[in-house]
Amino acid sequence: MSDQVWKALDEVIADVVAPQAQPVDEQGAFPSEAVEALAEAGVLGATVPTAAGGMGFGLADAARIVDLLSQSCGSTAMVTMMHFAAVPVLAAHGPREIVDSIAAGRHLSTLAFSEAGSRSHFWAPVSTAAPAEDDRIVLDARKSWVTSAGHADSYVWSSRPLAADGPMTLWFVPAATTGVRVAGPFDGLGLRGNGSRPVHATQATIPRSAMLGADGTGLDLAMQLTLPWFLVLNAAFSVGLAEATVREAVSHLTTARLEHLDQTLADQPTVRRDIGLMRLHTDTARAMLSDTVTAVEAGRDEAGLRVLEVKAVAAETAIAVTDLAMKACGGAAFRKDLGIERRFRDARAARVMAPTTDQLTDFVARLSCGMPMLAGA
Structure with missing residues (x-):
């Protein structure tokens, strides 16, 4: 199968x-x-x-x-x-x-973690969940940048806990829930078709049984079940972009010619340097992605650290590779038919997608110094 x-x-x-x-x-x-x-x-x-x-x-x-x-x-x-x-x-x-x-x-499901009130600090929701009659729960929230908003059938939704200690609780929220609505369009620089739009909940009522796990344990569940997949797959997304960019760039640079020299662009040492750097960066990120997956699946001690590192490394790699491709391919890369400028724009998303590269870098530093990953934890 x-x-x-x-x-x-x-x-x-x-x-x-x-x-x-x-x-x-x-x-x-x-x-x-x-x-x-x-x-x-x-x-x-x-x-x-x-x-x-x-x-x-x-x-x-x-x-x-x-x-x-x-x-x-x-x-x-x-x-x-x-x-x-x-x-x-x-x-x-x-x-x-x-x-x-x-x-x-x-x-089709998706995550609804980021909020207008706490922005990229997904671990600190400001949205609320309150008990109502008949064992129901009322949600109020201003979610931001929810991928597939308006197209997904459901959201894995975060809120403040009902009553328990802890930073958040997770819920299964059908997209058709009354009071849940897509609250704006998406017209972005890159990833223009991913439907990443704000979603608001206004007195949206769901059954208490929609709670995922126990009240107040949402961050633990996210860290154990959701975040490893999100970070590793985000890295795979960036590595795929970089791989395609190298392929497109090499195809162009080995066929486009300087007729007065009877050479291809790839015959120029400065261009070959850019090709070499693109290949080195991409293969390094791919090797780290592979090692991270192995570490997670084998339960190695450093698996948690690798998961935090790999998204940051891959995101910055995709940005570096697409930037090199734009430079090496020159004016041709600015045309949409080559596909490089689209990947140049798409690659920028992972850097600012929570947890951002800056946040991940700080998490790695805090763990390396023996500190709690999250301040105040």
Whole structure:
């Protein structure tokens, strides 16, 4: 079955994802056809654990999927990545019928952590959850930058706890919940089709049974189940962008010619230096991604540190590689048909996506100094 999924993924990328990448970017359109094709191919349900009725694809397989998608369309890769990041906590604590629907490819989920009030400090929600009649819960929130907003079937949602100690509680919130609405458009520099829009909840009522885990344990659940997948898959997204950029740049630089010298651009030493640096940066980030996945799956002592490091390293790598490609390819890279300027724009997103590169760098430093990762913890 897994071989069929990989074959189907290759076909979806070739037939749907790649051809639509440029129109998705130009129009700022959600890649609905690509997402539907991925669902039908079994890709969106592949990471549900076998114990929960899924195929049990692990972190390494998920990273490979996001990497391959990102090489063709950053927006489609980001939508898939956020869905994969939501699946572990839903598989462990979500409604069984929803998990079954995800496994069957009939349900797209995403994370709704970042908020207007606490911005990239996702670990400190200011949104609230309050008890109501009939064992119901009322949510009020101003969520920001929710990938797939208006297209996902559900959100893994954070709020302040109901009553327990702890920084936050997690909820399963169907997108169709009354009082939950998409509160604005997205017209971004890059990842223009990922539908990253604000979502507000105004007296939105959900059952108390929608709580994921226990009250007040949301940060622990996020750190254990969601954040490792989010950070590692975000790194795979950046590595895929860098890989595609190197491929596009080399293709152009080895065919474009200086006719008066009867040489290709790649025959120029300064251009070859840029190619070499792009390849070195990309391979270094890919090696770190591979080691991080191995560390997580083997339960190595430094796995937590690697998870924090890999997103920062890969994000900055994609920025460096796309910048080099723009320089090496010159005016041709500014044209949309080459695909480099789209990846140049898409690559900038990971740096500012919470936890940002600056935040991750501080987390790594704090842990290296024997301090708690989060101030005040």
